[in-house]
Amino acid sequence: MSNHYQGYFIDLDGTTYKGKNRIPAAARFVKRLQQAGKQVLFVTNNSTRSPEFVADNLTRNHDIHVGPENVYTTALATADYLAQRADDRKRVYVVGESGLKEALTDRGFILVNEAPDYVVVGLDSHVTYEKLEQAVLLIRAGATFIGTNADSNLPNERGMVPGAGSLIKLVEYATQQKPLMIGKPEKVIMEMALQQVDLAKDDVIMVGDNYRTDIQAAINVGMDSLLVYTGLSQPTEVAQMPVQPTFTVETLDDWNIE
Known part of the structure; x- marks a missing residue:
């Protein structure tokens, strides 16, 4: 399983970690993306924390070494969206x-x-x-x-x-x-995130554990998606969905990066 994507939008809860618990495959995945020169943006529906807090938590507690510029929260998307219209x-x-x-x-x-x-x-x-x-x-x-x-x-x-x-x-x-x-599964946060990385949607894939938010957001904006079974959605539930994720994996270790 390989791909051509230049940018990766990655969910946090259930994909990158579970609460305070690590998902070791996620740290390995991000490291492989960084080594391959891919753009990584954590796109999260969590509005409670600042990008600085999220990046620091990923670095200190989950061995995922990123900065606040790699984090796009629904709080930022809400502020950006309203600022464009207010x-x-x-x-x-x-x-x-x-x-x-x-x-x-x-x-x-x-x-x-x-x-x-x-x-x-x-x-x-x-x-x-x-x-x-x-x-x-x-x-x-x-x-x-x-x-x-x-x-x-x-x-x-x-x-x-x-x-x-x-x-x-x-x-x-x-x-x-x-x-x-504003947040996933709506298009708003995805469109705002694409503005952040300055990439076309065809060059980006959304990675997440929740079909109803992460994968549906990708579908709604016309982007490819990778569902990982480490969090909320289960294979039996996903099999019944009318539109399937572009790809599914049991663990992010199963994903090859070109």
Whole structure:
């Protein structure tokens, strides 16, 4: 199994590691990509951490030696997308963690509790009823509803815990409004990531463990995909999907790099 791709978009949770646990084949895979001169961009639906934090975690804890320029989060994609469209609409109410807040403020957005232009909902491990209540009320009062990503769950060392999509669904149900979604499987994050690496979609492959996010995102933007069975999706489930991944492997050690 070999290929011609110049760029690799790689998922994190379930593909590169599982929570705090290493996936040794992932470190070997990235090292082989770097030695072959390929462009590597970790494209993740995790909005909670900064690219600096993610790169440092990969380097220190997972033996994957990359810098913040190799990381593109749904927080960055959200900020980039809104910055291209916001004009002078810069007020944002956020349900989320530091990575999302930093990405927005770095692009000139102002975080507010009242009268926002946008309500952005992402993963927030310290979420309260009060935060969600405020988000619902502000959206019902006319703010534009943005969701970072639709993941129902995310894999960590304890199992499949609730993801950002679970919080977004609560707000959607209470407002009866569908959010504009940024992260995988939507095209938005993929189009923004392609701008980052300045490559055509035919020259890039998306590598991930989750058919419904990683692989579907590749399909939606017209990009090839590589599904690795180290995380969420299982072969029996994937076999039933109407559009198959371009490639599947049991482990990233099975992938040959040209």
